[in-house]
Amino acid sequence: MTSSNKSTKKNTAQQKHPRYVDCDNCSMQAICQPIGSDNQSIDLTKNYLTRRVEVSTEQSSSQPLNQSTGATLFEQARPLTAIFAVCSGTFKLCQRNDEGIERVVGFRFPGELMGEDALFLEAYNYSAVALGDNSVCEVLVDSLSACSQLAPELQQNLIQLLTKQSYEQQQNSQAIIGKKSADCLLAAFLLNICQRNAKHSGNETEIELTISRQDIACFLGMRRETLSRLLSKFQYEQLISLNGRQLTLLSINHLKQLANQ
Helix, strand or coil: CHHHHHHHHHHHHHHHHCCCCCHCCHHHHCCCCCCEECCCCCCCCHHCEEEEEECCCCCCCCHHHHHCCCCCEEEECCCCCCEEEEECCEEEEEEEEECCCEEEEEEEEEEEECCCCHHHHEECCCCEECCCEEEEEEEEEHHHHHHHHHHHHHHHHHHHHHHHHHHHHHHHHHCCCCCHHHHHHHHHHHHHHHHHHHHHHHCCCEEECCCHHHHHHHCCCHHHHHHHHHHHHHHHHCCCEEEEEEEEEECHHHHHHHHHC
16 A cells, blocks of 8 residues: 555544544534624633643643643532533543442533533532543633623623533433333433534444443443343344444434334
8 A cells, every 4th residue: 555545544534533523513612712793803712711631541630731640630529610621532420429429420522511510509510530532622710700791792602502501411311311121221322422422523323432331331320231231232133333442323213213212
């Protein structure tokens, strides 16, 4: 193979799976753009926004984002400092109860927000853990608030952002809750994560599944052994294909029927 052919294949792969979500497909977009008209606009984002901050498995919330000591972006019950949008990769959201038992309460994919509910609580309601080498855009809340006082349009954009996020999270919850069987629950979950990830990848049938089976089972409220059995069953019935971390939905219509969608 010639070097030009190798380069073409590499470029094609990069176009198919971009490193970062497009800003137009990101939930944070409403407050990440200049405000005003095309003829007279002002860009305040440099005062509160840091774009594409790398968060690896050696990242910690206890130190600045450019220092590497742990995998947690922010921790439950810590005072609110910033809200985040996922630029690349996947995060899991965890809550720990009074007895110290931790459960997985959600996942976030490129273009989705984290920590926005803390604007009301003034403390993070869950911990956000990076699953691999990820990146985020960070919005400092105090700085954003100060800019919003100077530019009411920015405050309106923030309200629009939070309203949209609330609606999307409600839709995601409704896609999964109330399922009567484990088969139905898993089918709904797989459809949901592929649809959400498609905003980044453009592909509703494939996803790189960085989420562990233990985390999926915990989120769905089933035993890991049950999840493994169901995944094997779905593969046998040619509903999905699992090749390492690569998950492919082979029969979306059948999965939708199974999920009662």
